[in-house]
Amino acid sequence: MEATLLRTPLYERHVALGARIVPFAGYEMPVQYEGVIPEHKAVRADAGAFDVSHMGEIHVDGPTAQEFLQSALSNDVDRLADGEAQYTLLTNDAGGIVDDLIAYRLGHGQFYLVVNASNRDAVYGWLKEREPRGCEVRDASDEYGLVAAQGPRSLERLGLDDAPAFSHAMGEIDGIEVMVARTGYTGEQGVELCCAVDDVVRLWDAILARGVMPCGLGARDTLRLEVCYPLHGNDITPETDAISAGLGWACALDTDFTGAETLRRIKEEGPARKLVPFVMEERAVPRQGMPIEGGGEVTSGTHSPMLDQGIGMGYVPVASATPESELVIDVRGKSRRARVVKKPIYRKES
């Protein structure tokens, strides 16, 4: 079966910039422009821009919206004030992760969810099916463009004032109206900018004109893995529960969301295995799917541009999950040693 790939409004820009284009979550997306390593280092040292317009945006509005999201999402929506956002999970009855997302409170009874591109239909369908009276769930993904600007100089380059992490407000960049959210997927200071879909090409051009380097999905993956942000589909899936994944902090277990009871039990009994970050002790690059001796598996792996060594995350039995535990990874038939570390794998020297 050959599915037609979609393109974000920035596709022509990516091609003109010489990007290498790959299929990702049903879209033709730039994996790199100049190269993964220079793009990665630009974000750690200065500022990089990512087209994330493929991500899904869902509005949940109405007098019962808050109560509904409190029952559907793992984190405590009641703690959000206007202008605040939180990382949260959509979980199934088994506590498995249907998606990880960011929920923004725009106003009383007005919420906006940014979800993974590959899970857009799943999340929308899940919420729409359970939508209560007094609440409307609406997939607005095609109405918005989304660009992330990340890095220690990103705010300065865009002329934005700093704001608390996970806050958001309306603003403008070179005359283009944007919702500025202090969120991201790189571990650096930065923003995610949401604008009307018709404005996103102008927004992208304005950001690059301010000296922000275009970055592809390749750097996005190495950046997030260095700081141990899970990737849905790799590290977390509908079959992996939030406690084993180390995402208990994003689960308000005293509230009654879907799967909460199962997660409370897993937490009480202790999970059989845990998602842990590790670094290679020998020269080798771990990759998704590689077996870990003793009954584990690598869920994400790459070469860390900052540490210049192989890094990854994987599920291992709890006995091997504590920092400094030695792991042995089967790298295409060769046993390679790795060591469990604390999160994050990479921390900026201060």
Add this chain to the structure above:
Amino acid sequence: MPAAESYPDELRYHPEHDWARVDGDEATLGVTWFAQDSLGELVHYEAPEAGMTVAKDSSYGEVESVKAVSDIVAPLTGEVLEVNAKVVDAPETVNDDPYGEGWLIRIRMSDTSELDALMDADAYRAHVADQ
């Protein structure tokens, strides 16, 4: 700095994007500009050991970039005399200088008639143009 695209005339080429520089019954092997450009900056070279035999058309090692792993295919059969330790330590050397400092192994050829099956630079350029 990544090297500019080139396919030197004095080398022999294998369709899997490997080159050989022949000197008597010895040959130095590496991957072409096209191979390193397709992979991106190399971060790992899984090298064979000196004394091993590499077989024409078979993999003798791997090179990896951040995103991808690629087998390195031997263009010729022979015994490994030397592995380029510089590339083991600094795999990006291949990106900087694929036909010089970025060579991968040196072998003693078992059968010099295998050279006849390899492409010259013009034929390889045409092969790359088809990719």
